[in-house]
Amino acid sequence: MPDKLLAIEQKRPEGDWRDAKVEFRKGTICYSAAPKNITYLSLPNPREWQPFDADWKLPPNWKEIILKGMKERLRKYRSFRLFMEICVRCGACADKCHFYVGSGDPKNMPVLRAELMRSVYRRYFTLTGRLFRALVGARELTEDVIKEWFYYFYQCTECRRCSVFCPYGIDTAEITMMGRELLDLIGCNINWVMEPAANCFRTGNHLGVQPHAFQDSIQFAADEAKEITGLPIEVPINRKGAEILFVMPSADYFGTPHYYTLLGYLMLFHEIGLDYTVSAFASEGGNFGLFSSHELMKRLNAKIYEEAKRLRVKWILGGECGHMWRVFHQYMDTMNGPADFLEPPVSPITGTHFENARSTRAVHICEFTADLIHHGKLRLDPRRNDRWNVTYHDSCNPSRAMGLLEEPRYILKNACRNFHEMPENTIREQTFCCGSGAGLGTDENLEMRLRGGFPRANAVKHVREKHGVNLLACICAIDKATLPTLMEYWVPGVEVAGVHELLGNALVMTGEKERTTDLRGEPLVREEATRE
Amino acid sequence: MKALSPLLAVLAIVGFAVVGGHTHAGLVFLAVFVPYAAFAVFLVGFCYRVARWAWIPVPFRIPTTCGQQKSLPWIKPASLDNPSTGWGAFRRMALEILLFRSLFRNNRARLHDRRLVLGEDRYLWLGALAFHWSLLVILLRHLRLFVQPVPVFVSVLSRLDGAFQVGTPALYISDVVILGTLVYLTARRFRNPLARYLSMPIDYLALFLLLGIVTSGLLMRFVVRVDVAAIKQFALGLAVFRPVVTSAITPIFLVHLLLVSALAAYFPFSKLMHMGGVFLSPTRNLANNNRSKRHVNPWNHPVKTHSYAEWEDEFRDKLKTANLPLEAEDARQITGH
Numbered sequence: 001m002p003d004k005l006l007a008i009e010q011k012r013p014e015g016d017w018r019d020a021k022v023e024f025r026k027g028t029i030c031y032s033a034a035p036k037n038i039t040y041l042s043l044p045n046p047r048e049w050q051p052f053d054a055d056w057k058l059p060p061n062w063k064e065i066i067l068k069g070m071k072e073r074l075r076k077y078r079s080f081r082l083f084m085e086i087c088v089r090c091g092a093c094a095d096k097c098h099f100y101v102g103s104g105d106p107k108n109m110p111v112l113r114a115e116l117m118r119s120v121y122r123r124y125f126t127l128t129g130r131l132f133r134a135l136v137g138a139r140e141l142t143e144d145v146i147k148e149w150f151y152y153f154y155q156c157t158e159c160r161r162c163s164v165f166c167p168y169g170i171d172t173a174e175i176t177m178m179g180r181e182l183l184d185l186i187g188c189n190i191n192w193v194m195e196p197a198a199n200c201f202r203t204g205n206h207l208g209v210q211p212h213a214f215q216d217s218i219q220f221a222a223d224e225a226k227e228i229t230g231l232p233i234e235v236p237i238n239r240k241g242a243e244i245l246f247v248m249p250s251a252d253y254f255g256t257p258h259y260y261t262l263l264g265y266l267m268l269f270h271e272i273g274l275d276y277t278v279s280a281f282a283s284e285g286g287n288f289g290l291f292s293s294h295e296l297m298k299r300l301n302a303k304i305y306e307e308a309k310r311l312r313v314k315w316i317l318g319g320e321c322g323h324m325w326r327v328f329h330q331y332m333d334t335m336n337g338p339a340d341f342l343e344p345p346v347s348p349i350t351g352t353h354f355e356n357a358r359s360t361r362a363v364h365i366c367e368f369t370a371d372l373i374h375h376g377k378l379r380l381d382p383r384r385n386d387r388w389n390v391t392y393h394d395s396c397n398p399s400r401a402m403g404l405l406e407e408p409r410y411i412l413k414n415a416c417r418n419f420h421e422m423p424e425n426t427i428r429e430q431t432f433c434c435g436s437g438a439g440l441g442t443d444e445n446l447e448m449r450l451r452g453g454f455p456r457a458n459a460v461k462h463v464r465e466k467h468g469v470n471l472l473a474c475i476c477a478i479d480k481a482t483l484p485t486l487m488e489y490w491v492p493g494v495e496v497a498g499v500h501e502l503l504g505n506a507l508v509m510t511g512e513k514e515r516t517t518d519l520r521g522e523p524l525v526r527e528e529a530t531r532e
Numbered sequence: 533m534k535a536l537s538p539l540l541a542v543l544a545i546v547g548f549a550v551v552g553g554h555t556h557a558g559l560v561f562l563a564v565f566v567p568y569a570a571f572a573v574f575l576v577g578f579c580y581r582v583a584r585w586a587w588i589p590v591p592f593r594i595p596t597t598c599g600q601q602k603s604l605p606w607i608k609p610a611s612l613d614n615p616s617t618g619w620g621a622f623r624r625m626a627l628e629i630l631l632f633r634s635l636f637r638n639n640r641a642r643l644h645d646r647r648l649v650l651g652e653d654r655y656l657w658l659g660a661l662a663f664h665w666s667l668l669v670i671l672l673r674h675l676r677l678f679v680q681p682v683p684v685f686v687s688v689l690s691r692l693d694g695a696f697q698v699g700t701p702a703l704y705i706s707d708v709v710i711l712g713t714l715v716y717l718t719a720r721r722f723r724n725p726l727a728r729y730l731s732m733p734i735d736y737l738a739l740f741l742l743l744g745i746v747t748s749g750l751l752m753r754f755v756v757r758v759d760v761a762a763i764k765q766f767a768l769g770l771a772v773f774r775p776v777v778t779s780a781i782t783p784i785f786l787v788h789l790l791l792v793s794a795l796a797a798y799f800p801f802s803k804l805m806h807m808g809g810v811f812l813s814p815t816r817n818l819a820n821n822n823r824s825k826r827h828v829n830p831w832n833h834p835v836k837t838h839s840y841a842e843w844e845d846e847f848r849d850k851l852k853t854a855n856l857p858l859e860a861e862d863a864r865q866i867t868g869h
Binding site for chain 2: 078136302
């Protein structure tokens, strides 16, 4: 616990928002992308620079590039043109943004984040803007505006919470995505997005794990699962002819507490005897391309269907990951489909046809597991999770770009005995972002992350004080990577876990030895709870 | 001070009306030519803007889902807030357009003693909804000036609207509501620090024009009475393209007419286009059936990918060491990079 917590204030905004000067301060920004990553991805203008520099070394015709890029996108995306034109600035979105709440910076109000671009749109693409300029909120495109875009479009986690409240459904995520695409065109992007993207393009996953190391870490997890359960748990890699290709975010096999979730998956698959394979090539479901451009998203996503086809599987099962599911659900089929070489997914255990996935042919692990539990195919002993008093954090993408709300709750309620919801307007479609999504989860950006995560932490604090909650469950790899820091700072004593970690704890496996530890290797404490 | 220029603009229009109506030529220009021109601009501009939106592709299906998806048969889906069918999306849109569903969710985040408190805040929803509905009622009521005989629904609507008979002529509920809500919406832009900061001159312009229109309308009805029969004669003339300039066109009526014309002509160039745009918003008007029905992107161009073959070539030695299965023992010529 730090001595002095960040001051969170809502100040009265002053001055004119069209003044584009931004102060780049350490702790509140992400550093620039290393040239090697830009080069590897064949993107424009690789160079050494930092946001603090006065000279950003933009290409000489940068203005032309940006305006041409805007024009092209205005013709290609109805969302973009519409969202540039129909906002009435009612301000309903203003205090819905976690970055606005946490930073008190008025330009973090979604309406103004969008106005940063709209003002330029008006100046160069509308008659009234060309004629009346400032009177209609039009603004010249200057280098300062570019710097401002960089600051604020990399201070938005594309969580879509504002879009829930907007009377026209204006989605700031769309505008931020366009802003980042345009910035990409002149080489203004951040390393925390570009390095994972470059790694992913080369090795298949964000962490740059090469196939032999992938095999090592999967093997290590299998061994650990073996040790906990005493069962011969094997994980097939790149196996042709398996029924299901299982795709997960790479953090699951390289990060903590993600890793315990991986143990949970492996134990589940072993128990039900699933005919599946993982892939060292499609070793990442996450897609940092989503945080950069539609094109890069498509480039990184292509391997999923390609690998499913090569391995001749019937369908794809996807692990716990937020933005991976945004891509799988809303983009993959359109970008890289049709998946006509796969079959409409059917659970081999329950026979359930996953009708909602019959075209994409990709099923979320929570849908799959909830179906198993509902059909009584799993024996669960929720007492093994008695040391946890659980609440559930809806990750932005599964809730607001999919609607996966009840499935994980159903699993949790079957796997744990102590479950408490956070207040209604902080969960489900109104869930607050972790503050570190969309590529902003780097430590150099820690202050802004803690500010952005404040509303989420605040809701956790509420249930911690009211119900003694000590575990925050979630289904997103970025959450698992960044919520522990957030909790440690704002709500000490709350840990973070994936839903399938808790399932793995509770899962009573055929022939298993008596469990003495949970998946974290901590001793099981259930006697007391049993006596209650 | 951002409100000053729009205020001056509206006052200038009022001034034009008052001064310009003194000569016959001025009267013809302001009462006939300007309304026709304004209406033409509105019609062409509105259609052009909507057509331009409709013309642009929706490359991805990106609904903002605000409730449980339709997945497993035993989980109840939120069919209105997260529709999985076209019919569901239609109903979601109906709720959005008729009742301002999303704005109804509004709440207010306030910091209180280092804590974030989310309180209900439905004033904006109520104000906006009441404003738009009363505007619609008023527009429909005005049909009685342009259509002869007066359609039954217009008479019924007017009678209902005037149900609270307060004095003569009857005070319409919609008139009271629209004035009240306009004052609220304007005051909100001035008083709420966030709204004031983000508002621009054009945001005040629309409000001031509407306030001017409503005020001049009320003045005509209650203070500077006009000859309604004669106005109707004039309006009918306009409607059938045989306008006759009569003595019914008093300065106050001309002010009303000119402000309406200004609003109509301004409409297609402004944020007021949200009226057409709301129907086209891809985060609302699409069903969340992404995984069950393929959405086609008309410009889905090919991109440079990193194929399995290239990957295997790069990592062949490591795959061999790890005993992972290979497609080829040695590097091949790659096609389709």
